[in-house]
Amino acid sequence: MASRAPKKTTRLAALVASLVVVTASRRRSEEFLLLDEEFDGPLDETRWQHDVTLEGGGNREFQAYATRRENAYTDDGVLFIEPTLASDALGVPAMYNGTMDLRDQGCASRRWWACVRHATRQNVLPPVFSAKLRSTLSFAFGRVEVRAKLPSGEWTWPGIWMMPRDDAYGPWPRSGEVDLMEARGNSGPAYVAADGERLGNDVFASCFHWGPSATENGFSLTVSNATRPVELPQGKTLADAFHTYGLYWSDRELYTYFKFDDAEAETIVERVAFYGRDRFYDVGARAGLWDDDAVAADAWADRGPIAPFDRAFRLILNVAVGGTSRGVPDSATATGYWPDDLGGKPWHNADVYPHTSFFEARDAWLPSWRDRAAAMQLDRVRVWGFDGLTTWSIDDGPVKGPRVAHGVGQQIWWVRAEIAAALLVLAVALGVAARRFPKLAWSQSLGSSFSKLRSPRSSSRDAEQETQLPLRSYGTSDFAS
Numbered sequence: 001m002a003s004r005a006p007k008k009t010t011r012l013a014a015l016v017a018s019l020v021v022v023t024a025s026r027r028r029s030e031e032f033l034l035l036d037e038e039f040d041g042p043l044d045e046t047r048w049q050h051d052v053t054l055e056g057g058g059n060r061e062f063q064a065y066a067t068r069r070e071n072a073y074t075d076d077g078v079l080f081i082e083p084t085l086a087s088d089a090l091g092v093p094a095m096y097n098g099t100m101d102l103r104d105q106g107c108a109s110r111r112w113w114a115c116v117r118h119a120t121r122q123n124v125l126p127p128v129f130s131a132k133l134r135s136t137l138s139f140a141f142g143r144v145e146v147r148a149k150l151p152s153g154e155w156t157w158p159g160i161w162m163m164p165r166d167d168a169y170g171p172w173p174r175s176g177e178v179d180l181m182e183a184r185g186n187s188g189p190a191y192v193a194a195d196g197e198r199l200g201n202d203v204f205a206s207c208f209h210w211g212p213s214a215t216e217n218g219f220s221l222t223v224s225n226a227t228r229p230v231e232l233p234q235g236k237t238l239a240d241a242f243h244t245y246g247l248y249w250s251d252r253e254l255y256t257y258f259k260f261d262d263a264e265a266e267t268i269v270e271r272v273a274f275y276g277r278d279r280f281y282d283v284g285a286r287a288g289l290w291d292d293d294a295v296a297a298d299a300w301a302d303r304g305p306i307a308p309f310d311r312a313f314r315l316i317l318n319v320a321v322g323g324t325s326r327g328v329p330d331s332a333t334a335t336g337y338w339p340d341d342l343g344g345k346p347w348h349n350a351d352v353y354p355h356t357s358f359f360e361a362r363d364a365w366l367p368s369w370r371d372r373a374a375a376m377q378l379d380r381v382r383v384w385g386f387d388g389l390t391t392w393s394i395d396d397g398p399v400k401g402p403r404v405a406h407g408v409g410q411q412i413w414w415v416r417a418e419i420a421a422a423l424l425v426l427a428v429a430l431g432v433a434a435r436r437f438p439k440l441a442w443s444q445s446l447g448s449s450f451s452k453l454r455s456p457r458s459s460s461r462d463a464e465q466e467t468q469l470p471l472r473s474y475g476t477s478d479f480a481s
Contacts, residue, residue, distance in 0.1 A: 030387035035137050037381040039079045043072060043133075051132040051318075052107040054100060055114040058172075058214065059325035059337065061157070062355040064117075064126040065318070067105045072131035081319045082375035083130035083156060085366065087359075095124045095359065122352075127359035132318035135383075138165040139392035140312040143384040144247040145259075146180065150201050152239035153374030154365040155338070155345075155358070156185030157320040160245050162313040165393075169299040169308045173217050176308035177209035180256050181245040184338075185374065188237040191343045199339075202237045204245075206256035206270040210280050210308055212297055216290040218280060224256070224270035232260075242379060250386060251306060252276045279305045312391065312399075315383070319376050322358050324349040 037047060050067045063083060070084050087095050100117045107115035119125045146160050162178040169175045181204045184191065188202025208222040232238070244259035246266065255271035274283055281298045290296035300307035324347075325337045336349040346361030347354040368374075385392060391401035 031143065031384040032387060033382065034139060034142065034385045034390075034392055035135070035381065035383040038077060039074045039379065040077055041074065043074055043079065047136055048133045049136055050106070051134060052102050052105045053109060053114050054102060054107070054117050054126055055109065055111065056126070056323070057320075059320070059323035060354070061320040062126060062322040062358055063128040063130040063320055064100060064102065065132040066102055066129050068129055068131075071129050072133060077379055079317075079378045080372065080375045081131050081133070081158075081317060081378075082372060083128045083153070083319050083321050083369070085362065086125060086127050086129050089129065090125070095119060095127065096121050098125060100125045122356060124353075124356045124359050127355055127362070128321045130319050130321060132316065134163075134317075135315040136395050137383065137392060138312040138314045139383065139385060139390055140310065141250055141386055141390045143249070143386075144180065144315065145244050145380075145382045146246075146315075146317075146378060147242050147244045147380040148181070149240075149242045149377040150183055150204070150238040151185040151319060151374050151376050152187065152201055152237065153185045153369040154187075154343075155322050156374050157323065157337070158183055158185065158376040159316065159318050159320065161316050162247075163316060164308070165312040165314055168311050172214060173209040173211045173219070174213070174299045174308060175311065176313070177207075178247060178249075178309075178313060179205070179207040179209070180247050181206065183238060185239070186343055189235060193339060193342065199342075200237070201239050202232055204238060208254070208270070208272060208309075211284060212281070212290055212299065216284070216296050218284040218287070218289055220289070221283065221287060222270060222272050239373075242377070249309065251310070251389060254306075254309060275309075276306055280307065312393065315381070317376070317378065319374070322347070322355065324351075324354055
């Protein structure tokens, strides 16, 4: 018969295991409110700043982002981000021979063509004005919920997303990108690809961008199937009512979710299954997305497995229009986010001047923009932090939270995690040793010493219960309403 382990040594193993569980559980113990925006009154410029640019991004979109009140305004507790026709403000002749200069609105790009554009007969000015807002709040780790009604205007591209406060790991996508929601405004039931894939405003997608370079992007491994997460009533679209688009981001979990109408139930849209368990660079390399060469330099080599999603990000709200970007590989959108010759698309992605083709076809698509149909409407934005984990700042102000120097704090956390793992291994080893050598005096004395550290009611069951405590918002920052 096997010898019985001394009770005190067995308690030691249980205690150390309990400490490991408790240490992990505290990473998701409490929430506190960082931002609660309900848009009661004019747009608060201490919370939201305009991005001003003619650039169009890597997608060659057709809009100019400016600070015009017609494109970002509040009305009865709702924020409207509404694209409008540029020729309504400038006149049609100016679209062909005028100049658009946004330097007086705050455009400060080093690329001159991002602030100033001169038209020619073939190359018209950006045909649409719109707005792109970013939060002055930046934070690392937390939960986000944005309640929004999506547009139904053709060729509109609404987005609720996040970009890093600074490119700590290098240019996009090395420092990451989080897309809570992106969708198309075209009518959902009618805008369907030849293979049956739904592309209209009855579906949306979530995505995480990461990778060594713009041509070596791992997003294809962390993008949702847009038809999967949302099952709306027959004939309904995301432009018919307000729904909630959410993000949960801790040091152990990273996923987006959706809430239908005012329901509390969450539907997971996209979860990064390997988050916190495997390095992003290694996952991409094993998937064949890049080789371990000079082009695919590992910018996260000295970080933990959650890099690049271990730095502060800002929230972005915008409505883009058109574009010629590539879409998701091996899908109906592989030839572009807006597939050619689908839904009466008035331009081709290979056109030299696609925005000119779009502008000159305005009589076909502009009627779908009437009565604010092209606007994304938002009536609430909330951001929660996690006690003991989240760091945050306003504008370029000092970082607040448990770790002033976030990089150092992150390293401290990984050291703590490694120590906890070592303690767990030690507990297992002590348990095995106690069974094999039950009469060793050191195991008795060591167990006795540790047992004095425990309260009479402390046990591994207590630690297990702690991990199941419901999340509770217990405080606000100066930034919450």
